Amino acid sequence: MNNVFNKLTNSLSEEFKKFELDEAIQLSLSKIAGYDLQINNLVKYNKSDYFDKLQENIIKIINLSNIFLPVEKNDIGFINLILNHTYLMKNITNTQSDFENKQNSKIIFDYGGPNIGKPLHVGHMRTLNIGRSLYNIHSFIGNEVVSDIHLGDWGMPIAQIITYLEKEDMQLQSLDSNHLEIIYPKASEEYKQNEDFKTRAQEINKLLNNNDKQILNMWKFIKDISIQSLKENFEKLGHSFDYWLGESDVNNLIPEMIDELLKDEKIIYDDGALISAEDTDPKILITKSDGSYLYITTDLATILFRQKNIGYDKAFYIVDNRQSLHFKQLFSSIKFFEFNNLEHKHISYGTLNDSDGNPFKTRDGGTKPLSELFEETYKYIKKINTALDDSIISQLTNSVLTYSDLITNRKTDYKFDLEKFTNVNGKTGIYVQYSQVRAKKLLDNIENKNNELNNLTLNDVDKELLSKLYLFSYFLEQSALLNEPHHLANYLYEISNLFNQFYESEKILEIDNSDRQSSKIYVTNLFLTTSQNVMWCLGMTPVSKM
Numbered sequence: 001m002n003n004v005f006n007k008l009t010n011s012l013s014e015e016f017k018k019f020e021l022d023e024a025i026q027l028s029l030s031k032i033a034g035y036d037l038q039i040n041n042l043v044k045y046n047k048s049d050y051f052d053k054l055q056e057n058i059i060k061i062i063n064l065s066n067i068f069l070p071v072e073k074n075d076i077g078f079i080n081l082i083l084n085h086t087y088l089m090k091n092i093t094n095t096q097s098d099f100e101n102k103q104n105s106k107i108i109f110d111y112g113g114p115n116i117g118k119p120l121h122v123g124h125m126r127t128l129n130i131g132r133s134l135y136n137i138h139s140f141i142g143n144e145v146v147s148d149i150h151l152g153d154w155g156m157p158i159a160q161i162i163t164y165l166e167k168e169d170m171q172l173q174s175l176d177s178n179h180l181e182i183i184y185p186k187a188s189e190e191y192k193q194n195e196d197f198k199t200r201a202q203e204i205n206k207l208l209n210n211n212d213k214q215i216l217n218m219w220k221f222i223k224d225i226s227i228q229s230l231k232e233n234f235e236k237l238g239h240s241f242d243y244w245l246g247e248s249d250v251n252n253l254i255p256e257m258i259d260e261l262l263k264d265e266k267i268i269y270d271d272g273a274l275i276s277a278e279d280t281d282p283k284i285l286i287t288k289s290d291g292s293y294l295y296i297t298t299d300l301a302t303i304l305f306r307q308k309n310i311g312y313d314k315a316f317y318i319v320d321n322r323q324s325l326h327f328k329q330l331f332s333s334i335k336f337f338e339f340n341n342l343e344h345k346h347i348s349y350g351t352l353n354d355s356d357g358n359p360f361k362t363r364d365g366g367t368k369p370l371s372e373l374f375e376e377t378y379k380y381i382k383k384i385n386t387a388l389d390d391s392i393i394s395q396l397t398n399s400v401l402t403y404s405d406l407i408t409n410r411k412t413d414y415k416f417d418l419e420k421f422t423n424v425n426g427k428t429g430i431y432v433q434y435s436q437v438r439a440k441k442l443l444d445n446i447e448n449k450n451n452e453l454n455n456l457t458l459n460d461v462d463k464e465l466l467s468k469l470y471l472f473s474y475f476l477e478q479s480a481l482l483n484e485p486h487h488l489a490n491y492l493y494e495i496s497n498l499f500n501q502f503y504e505s506e507k508i509l510e511i512d513n514s515d516r517q518s519s520k521i522y523v524t525n526l527f528l529t530t531s532q533n534v535m536w537c538l539g540m541t542p543v544s545k546m
Contacts, residue, residue, distance in 0.1 A: 002092060002098045002099065002472075002473030003098060003099065003100065004067060004088070004091050004092060004098070005027060005067070005473060005474075007065075008061070008062070008065045008067055009025040009026070009027065010025075011061050011065075012025040012039070012041075012058055012061055012062075013025050015054070015057050015058055015061060016041070016054070018057075019050050019054055021045070021054075023041045025039060025041055026039070026040075026041070027039060027081075027474065028040065029471075029474070030080055030081070032080055034082070035080040035081060035082055036068075036081055036082055036083045036467050036470075036471065037068075037080075037081040037083070037471075037474075038078060038079060038080050038081060039058075039079040039081070040078060040079075042054065042055055042058060042077035042078075042079065043076060043077040043078060044077075045077065046075065046076055046077040051077065052073075055073055055077060056073065058079070059071050059072070059073060059079070062079070062081070066084055066087040067083070067084060067087060067088065068081040068082055068083060068084055069081075069082040069083075069084050083466075083467050083470050085456055085458065085463065085466055085467070085470075086456050088470050089453075089456055089522070092470055092473075093526075093529065094469065094472045094473075094526060094529050094530040094533060095529060095533065096140055096533070098473065099140065099141045099142060099473070099476075100142060101141060101142030101143075104142045104143045104144060105143050105144070105313040105314055106143070106144040106145075106146070106311060106312045106313045106314070107138055107143050107144070107145050107146070107312065107313065107314045107315070107316060108146045108147075108148060108306060108310065108312045108314070108315045108316070109131050109134060109135045109145065109146065109147045109148070109316050109318065110148050110150050110315060110316065110317045110318065110319075111127045111128065111130070111131030111132075111147065111149075111150070111317070111318035111319070112124070112127060112128060112131065112147075112149035112150060112151075112239075112241065113127060113149070113150050113151070113152065113319065114149070114151065114152065114230060115151070115152035115153070115157055116151060116152065116153045116157075116158070116222060116223050116226035116227065116230075116246075117157060117158065117161050117180045117181075117183070117184045117222055117226055118157075118180075118181065118184050119177075119181045119229075119233075119369045119370075119371070120230065120233050120369065120370040120371065121360075121367040121368060121369050121370055122352055122360040122367070122368045122369075122370055122373055122416075123320075123351075123352070123360075123367065124370055125352055125370055125373070125401065125405060126320070126349045126350075126351075126352055126405055126410070127318050127319065127320070127349070128237070128239050129401070129402050129405040129406055129539060130318050130347065130349055130405070130406070130410050130485060131147065131318040132147075132238075132239055132539040133402075133406055133485040133488075133537065133538050133539050134316065134318065134347065134483055134485065135147050136536060136537045136538070136539055137476065137479050137480050137485065137488070137537045138480060140476070140533070140536070140537050141476065141477075141480055146242050146243065146310060146312070147240075147241045147242045147243065148241065148242065148243040148245050148306075149241040149243065149244055149245070149246075150245065150246065150302070151227075151244065151245065151246030151247070152246065152247060153223055153226075153246035153247055153248050154208070154246065154247040154248045154251060154298075155205060155208075155247065155292075155293070156191075156201065156202075156205050157184070157188075158205075158208060158219055158222065159201045159202070159204040159205035159208060160184075160187040160188055160190070160191050160201050161180070161183055161184060161187050161222060162201075162204050162208075162215065162218050162219070162222075163187065163190075163191075163197060163200050163201040163204055164183055164186060164187035164190060164197075165183070165218075166200070166204075167190075167197065167200075170183075172218055172221055172222075173221075175221070175222070175225060176225060177225050177226060177228070177229030180222065180225060180226060180229075181369075185366065205292075209251075209292075219248075223248075227244065233370070233371055236371075236374065236394070237370070237374065237398060237401070238398045238402075238539065238541065243310070245302075245305075247298045249305065250298055250301035250302050250304070250305045251293075251298070251301070253301040253304055253305060254293060254297060254298070254301050257300065257301055257304060258274065258286070258287065261286075261337060262274075265277060266278075266336065266337050266338075267286050270283070271289055272289035272290075273285060273286075273287060273288055273289040274286040274287040276333055276336065276337075277336075278332065278333070278336040280329070280332065284296070284329045284332070284333055286300075295326060296326065296329060296330055296333065299326075299330050300330070300333060300334070300337070300339070303315075303334055303339050303340070304339065307339070307340060312342065313342060313343065314342065314343040314344070314345070315342065315343070315344045315345070316344075316345050316347050316483065317344070317345070317346050317347065318347045318349070319346065319347075319348065320348060320349055320350070320351065321348045321349065321350060321351075321411070323346070323348075324346060324348060327344075327346035328346075330344070331344045331346075345483070347410070347483050348410070348411065349410040349411065350408075350410070350411060350412045350413035350414065351413045352405070352413070352414060352416055353413060353414070353415050353416070354415065354416060355415050355416065355417040355418070356415070357415050360373070360416070373401070373416075374397060374398075374401065376418065377397045377400055377401060377418060377422070378393060378394065378397045380418055380419075380422060381393050381396050381397055381400070381422055381430075384422070385546070388545075388546070392543050392544070392545065392546070395541050395543045396429070396430065396433060396543060396546075398540070398541070399429035399430070399432075399433055399540050399541070399543075400421050400422055400428065400429045400430065401429075402429065402538060402539050402540050403421075403428065403429030403432065403489060403492075403538065403540060404416060404421040404428070404429065406485040406486060406488075406489040406538055406539075407427060407486055407489040407490065407493070408486060409484065409486050410484055410485070410486065427490075427493045429540065431493070431496060432492050432493060432496045432531065432535070432540075433540075433542065433543050433546060434496075434546050435496035435497075435499050435500055435531065436496070436527075436528060436531045436532060436535070436542050437542075437543060437544070437545055437546045438499075438500070438503060439499060439503075439524050439527055439528040439531070440528060440544070441545075442503070442508060442509075442524055443521070443524060443525065443528065445509060446508075446509065446521060452518065453515070453518040453519065453521075453522050454515055454518070455515045455519075456515075456519050456522070457513070457515045457516045457519045458519055458523075459505070459506075461498075461501055461502050461505045462502060462519065462520070462523055464498055465495070465498040465499060465501075465502045465523060465527065466523055466526070468491075468494060468495050468498055469495060469523070469526050469527060469530050471491075472491070472530050472533070472534070475487050475488050475490075475491035476488060476537065479537070485537075485538060488534055488537055488538060489538055491534065492531060492534045492535065492538065495527060495530060495531060495534075496531060499524075499527045499531075502520075502523065502524075502527075506520070508520045508521070508524070
């Protein structure tokens with residue numbers, strides 16, 4: 001939470017300790033109309049001998065803090081709180097400096113995960129949006145953050161592409177990313193249906209694993225083309241990564257890792273395959289009987305690589321729900337193999353479907369490229385907003401693709417409905433962009449932007465918006481603790497909606513009373529700062545006009 005609130009909750013926790021009570025004090029949103037927050041920790045002690053004294057001390061600390069309007073004792077112990085706007089106005093800015101934190105962690109965000117040779121498809125959208133948002137949120141609250149795209153750049157998919165090039169007698173030098181996008185599904189299909197093709201692909205895969213010079217040169221050429229294409233797509237979609245590492249970067253660590261685990265009897269042979277000696281059901285397979293590696297093999301080697309070359313306290317894997325068993329086995333193996341005792345989390349998510357609830361497909365039944373969804377959204381917005389220039393339409397397109405994704409609880413599936421998600425009046429990326437543009441335009445039209453605010457003069461509409469703005473830290477904390485961006489995404493809609501009510505309730509430029517106008521300008525400025533910082537946390541770029 002904001003340091004203003006943290007200081008108070010820490011003091012209250014210390015007060016409980018004086019009565020030998022271990023309580024982590026939590027400020028919760030109040031469910032009672034007219035109140036902003038509540039503290040429920042006292043309720044369970046209301047039958048105790050020390051209840052009156054404890055409550056008295058707690059209320060004294062709350063009242064001395066000035067964060068809330070004065071609180072009175074009650075028999076139950078529920079403490080309902082109303083924010084003290086006059087005090088908070090001088091102590092909360094909703095800028096990053098409010099969240100300076102000395103107890104920060106270094107977190108690796110493992111997300112993206114495209115395969116080279118294949119286009120980005122709509123299935124990548126959620127890992128990209130959720131990953132970028134959590135990266136930004138944790139950066140905003142003071143953690144050291146690192147992102148790694150974790151490319152699928154080795155093994156059988158590459159062998160299949162090379163086998164297809166060989167079969168069709170295609171010249172490597174004439175290839176570009178568009179060719180690869182066509183070749184990959186054809187090669188994959190050929191592998192399933194043609195026994196000779198399959199045998200040759202397996203041979204090439206062995207040559208690749210044995211570092212055959214000719215095959216390695218072909219692999220590098222394919223990888224370079226793919227990465228260039230991925231970077232161009234990511235730039236258009238507003239994504240970037242600190243590390244562009246893949247499976248190939250850890251392959252050289254695997255033989256020694258296997259030898260060490262065998263020597264320590266952490267893995268054992270089972271019909272030629274290697275399995276973990278850990279007592280699990282099902283057993284954890286580490287290598288196949290032909291010696292080939294699995295995802296868990298390279299993921300374990302990646303842990304060793306990151307420990308040595310990057311260093312971290314936590315690693316978050318933003319991968320869909322269907323991989324939950326894989327990560328359960330991976331995290332269990334990290335501990336059993338005694339690699340480290342650091343924190344590893346699977347940040348899982350549901351699927352993105354079309355407006356009918358079916359998996360996104362192209363007209364010919366293939367997987368829909370993400371660039372195609374971008375273009376469809378871009379054209380739809382341009383048709384409605386013909387006067388806007390292309391760069392703003394691109395930013396609005398990314399806002400729609402990002403916000404519609406993040407407003408949904410990441411654990412659930414959702415339908416992408418283009419008409420619904422581009423509506424200027426709904427819970428959409430367009431609506432929240434429009435609100436901050438409106439605030440910006442209003443401030444641009446005010447001649448004296450630095451009106452000195454002597455007395456905060458507010459009506460009920462102003463108070464409701466201001467209270468919600470002061471709770472930015474609450475929703476930020478929810479998103480960071482639970483790694484769920486939808487708390488902030490919903491908060492952005494709420495403050496945007498309240499700002500529009502605030503804007504329409506009174507013509508600010510026509511207010512004669514200087515304190516009244518200054519108060520309105522202050523609230524508008526705080527809304528603009530807050531909404532733009534929430535957008536940044538979500539991975540959205542505020543547009544300059546609409």
